[in-house]
Amino acid sequence: MGLSDVLARSASRHAHALVVEVPGSWRARMTAERNLFARGWRLADSPADADVLVVCGAPGPGLAEAIESVWHQMPGPRVRVDVHAGDEVGARLDEAHRGLLDTDHHRRDAQQRPTASELLAEQAEPEAESHGGHEGMDHGGHDGMDHGGHEGHDDMEMSPGGIPLAEGGEDRDGLEMDVLQVRFGPVLPHWPAGLVLRCSLQGDVIVEAQAELVDGAARQEDDVIGPARGIDNIASLLALTGWDDAAAEARRIRDTALEPGDGAAGSDLERLRRRVRRSWTLRWSLRGVRRLSDEGAHARGLPADAVGDTYDRLIGMLDRAVAGVAATAAGDTGRTNVADRTLSTDHLAPLVTGLDLATARLVLASLDVHELVAGQAEHEVSHG
Incomplete structure (x- = not known):
């Protein structure tokens, strides 16, 4: 060997x-x-x-x-x-x-496997075909058109490898600061399935964002889901905080909750809830992060349990999961309609604007979303 x-x-x-x-x-x-x-x-x-x-x-x-x-x-x-x-x-x-x-x-x-230069050449081919033979053609009314995710690429300074560099933009104090266009998702751990977030960054702060669903609306396997789906979201949020041990415990409880007739999930989940509540480090880390009032949550199309900060939403997720597992043990199906935890992409951009990237991921995970649907802006674009 x-x-x-x-x-x-x-x-x-x-x-x-x-x-x-x-x-x-x-x-x-x-x-x-x-x-x-x-x-x-x-x-x-x-x-x-x-x-x-x-x-x-x-x-x-x-x-x-x-x-x-x-x-x-x-x-x-x-x-x-x-x-x-x-x-x-x-x-x-x-x-x-x-x-x-x-x-x-x-x-x-x-x-x-192709080299980096060959991959860049493949990506450039569709763009070259779409622009080939257009020299001198009047492009009136097409300013700012999105050509495959490289907004404004005609004026964007490019590195020798074909990677777009940052452009200048006005900062809050009136000075010019580099602005970088970055796309997050759809392949990202602990991230809503199918979500793409196009961000303008100044430093590591999101100054502008646009959310969309790749390939349109999600295709759910079931009309209804049980408490395990919420426990899965708890595991994602705990993992993003860096508390790997608690996240692993949440995943184990999630798997137990999916087994019919297994009553261990309730007591284990209650212990996890007490453990989370006792963590002063976690409380200190999440307190004040994207606090929402009743009016703010309603204006963003969020459910009433989104009120409060990220820590409040985490505790609410645990409370709902405990109640769901208890209902299942009591003979109820413990299944929740997907529509109860559905969020439109229209409401995501305001939630992450002004945050750094790591904090934005925490906020999105705290929403306990079971399904994303395309917003009105996406719907209008896809239907002309």
């Missing part, structure tokens, strides 16, 4: 997986997470940290393009598997494990 084989076996035992949820495929994503943790694998924080790409669901063209971009960013050795239903997760992860051990495949993959 050569050194490459030894390293491959070691990597396969401690693989890091980047799990992508197609909108509506939450159950498949949850099952994938549960199975990979059982194997001793870990969730990857970024493409650079990933050995395995697990795509849960059938992506549309927009998400498929984003996933392909993420795949190119993953270093080798790398393996991709696609999961279309929860009952096939085990077989697909077995397939990924065998793929990690296939050193010959990884050599071929390294030889065949």
Whole structure:
């Protein structure tokens, strides 16, 4: 056995997986997470940290393009598997494990994968085709048109690698400060499935934002969902705060809550709620973060339980989860209509404007969203 084989076996035992949820495929994503943790694998924080790409669901063209971009960013050795239903997760992860051990495949993959310059050339081709032969043509009325996400690219200074550089913009004190156009999502851990947030950044502060859903509306697997969906959102918020131990406990409780007739989730969830309430560090970190009044929540189309700051919303999420698990144990179905936790993309941009990127992710996670729907602006654009 050569050194490459030894390293491959070691990597396969401690693989890091980047799990992508197609909108509506939450159950498949949850099952994938549960199975990979059982194997001793870990969730990857970024493409650079990933050995395995697990795509849960059938992506549309927009998400498929984003996933392909993420795949190119993953270093080798790398393996991709696609999961279309929860009952096939085990077989697909077995397939990924065998793929990690296939050193010959990884050599071929390294030889065949495109270089950075080739990828940039591929991205530039559609733009060149759309603008080719237009010299001297009157483009009146097209100022500011979005050509594939590179707004204002004709005047934007470009680096030698084809990457857009920051432009100047007026800061709050009247001085000029660099403004960078950045896109977040749709492939991002602990992030609403299918969400793309286009941001203008001054430093690390979002000064302008636009939210949209890739490939349109989400396709939910079920009309109704149980308390496990809310517990999953709690796990995401705790993970974003950096409290990995509590996030792992929340995921374990989530998995328990999905097992019919298992009454352990209620007592475990109550213990987690007490643990969160006792944490002064967590309280100090989240207090005052994007506080919403009754009027502010109503104006943004948010449910009444969004009132307060991010800490208040976290405690509310725990309270609702405890009540949902108790209702299930008492014989109720414990299932909540998806419409009760649905949010339009129209209401997201004001919530993150003025925040730094890390804080914006905390705020979005605290909303306990089960489904996103396209806002009015997106609807008008898609229908002309």
